[in-house]
Amino acid sequence: MYDPSEPRICHIDMDSYFVSTEILRYPDLKGVAAVVGGGSQHQPKVMADGTRQYARLKDYVGRGVVTTSTYEARALGVFSGMGLMKSAKLAPEAVLLPTDFQRYKHYSVLFKNAVRSIAPTIQDVGIDEIYVDLNGIPDDVRTIAQSIKDAVREATEGLTCSIGLAQSKLVAKIASDLQKPNGLTIVPASAIPDIIWPLAVGKVNGIGPKASSKLNTLGIMTIGDLAKANPALLQETFGRTYSEWLLRAAHGIDRRPVTTERESKSMSRETTFDRDLHPKGDRERLGEIFTRLCIQVSEDLKRKGYVGRTVGIKLRFHDFQTVTRDYTVPEVSDDPVVIRRAATECLRRVKLDKRIRLLGVRVSTLERKDPAQMRAPRQTDLFDSV
Numbered sequence: 001m002y003d004p005s006e007p008r009i010c011h012i013d014m015d016s017y018f019v020s021t022e023i024l025r026y027p028d029l030k031g032v033a034a035v036v037g038g039g040s041q042h043q044p045k046v047m048a049d050g051t052r053q054y055a056r057l058k059d060y061v062g063r064g065v066v067t068t069s070t071y072e073a074r075a076l077g078v079f080s081g082m083g084l085m086k087s088a089k090l091a092p093e094a095v096l097l098p099t100d101f102q103r104y105k106h107y108s109v110l111f112k113n114a115v116r117s118i119a120p121t122i123q124d125v126g127i128d129e130i131y132v133d134l135n136g137i138p139d140d141v142r143t144i145a146q147s148i149k150d151a152v153r154e155a156t157e158g159l160t161c162s163i164g165l166a167q168s169k170l171v172a173k174i175a176s177d178l179q180k181p182n183g184l185t186i187v188p189a190s191a192i193p194d195i196i197w198p199l200a201v202g203k204v205n206g207i208g209p210k211a212s213s214k215l216n217t218l219g220i221m222t223i224g225d226l227a228k229a230n231p232a233l234l235q236e237t238f239g240r241t242y243s244e245w246l247l248r249a250a251h252g253i254d255r256r257p258v259t260t261e262r263e264s265k266s267m268s269r270e271t272t273f274d275r276d277l278h279p280k281g282d283r284e285r286l287g288e289i290f291t292r293l294c295i296q297v298s299e300d301l302k303r304k305g306y307v308g309r310t311v312g313i314k315l316r317f318h319d320f321q322t323v324t325r326d327y328t329v330p331e332v333s334d335d336p337v338v339i340r341r342a343a344t345e346c347l348r349r350v351k352l353d354k355r356i357r358l359l360g361v362r363v364s365t366l367e368r369k370d371p372a373q374m375r376a377p378r379q380t381d382l383f384d385s386v
């Protein structure tokens with residue numbers, strides 16, 4: 001039955017998404033500590049007897065990061081965003097799988113279409129997550145959520161998602177993370193003190209590591225501490241705009257609607273060279289141009305107040321063959337260093353054996369930059385870290 005008092009803003013997040021789509025084709029990895037990362041190297045080998053042999057984390061050498069880990073790998077301390085070589089110290093025997101973005105995009109479309117068949121008001125916020133407004137759907141939210149899960153599982157050959165339901169996007173997003181995998185967490189406004197307040201402040205999307213540690217030094221560890229914090233003290237540390245936002249966030253107040261249209265889909269910069277450049281012979285010059293494009297895209301994003309999650313490159317060779325590659329970073333960013341690193345990951349997946357006439361860098365899956373990220377512009381030395 002439809003009950004208008006039920007929370008109807010929904011956040012849906014696919015469970016350990018990349019690695020789960022890999023397990024669909026490698027079912028022998030079910031229940032195994034495994035990660036996806038490190039570009040397209042380390043393809044599984046099929047042995048004479050038909051069994052597969054996988055690379056292990058300890059085999060990896062390079063600067064790649066974990067894009068997703070199975071829950072078994074997380075139990076060993078291996079999480080997305082962690083360097084692969086660092087995670088090898090924690091879980092040397094964990095299986096390492098190459099990234100296959102075509103595959104993740106394919107299942108992403110299936111997942112989103114499945115949800116759309118039940119609840120059409122969807123805001124796309126990433127390859128594996130969406131907000132959905134369930135207002136106007138004539139059923140109770142538990143029933144709708146269950147139909148969504150069933151539809152997603154059916155459409156994706158068995159992938160699971162976790163659902164958070166609340167009166168705001170901010171609380172729904174926290175809620176979807178509370179009972180992973182295959183969770184359903186409903187947090188009506190009246191339950192915020194019980195369910196949300198005991199959590200660490202960093203669980204709020206918009207309170208990043210820097211703001212978290214500042215809050216911690218003020219003795220504010222949990223979202224509940226923040227809700228009860230002295231507004232004057234917060235304002236002294238964070239300025240008026242962000243401190244007011246922090247207090248609203250702690251009380252679960254967030255009036256942003258689920259918006260079905262993106263204001264802006266992507267931002268990109270590209271350049272055609274005056275002469276075709278050789279990937280080896282002109283390596284240094286290409287590197288400089290590549291860096292400059294990343295800085296320009298980063299500046300475009302900052303000027304317009306966006307952060308993005310997907311970094312893509314475009315290469316056109318002298319024979320006009322054009323290739324594109326995408327890489328999704330664990331956290332939205334406008335940081336030129338993050339963009340450059342992700343673009344480098346993309347580049348690793350291109351066979352560079354011909355002269356190049358055009359190079360482009362794009363950031364997509366954009367979101368409006370939130371106040372926390374606006375507070376702490378990161379001073380980085382780009383040339384140190386690329």
Ligand SMILES: [Mg+2]
Nearest residue numbers: 013014017128
């Ligand atoms: Mg996910």
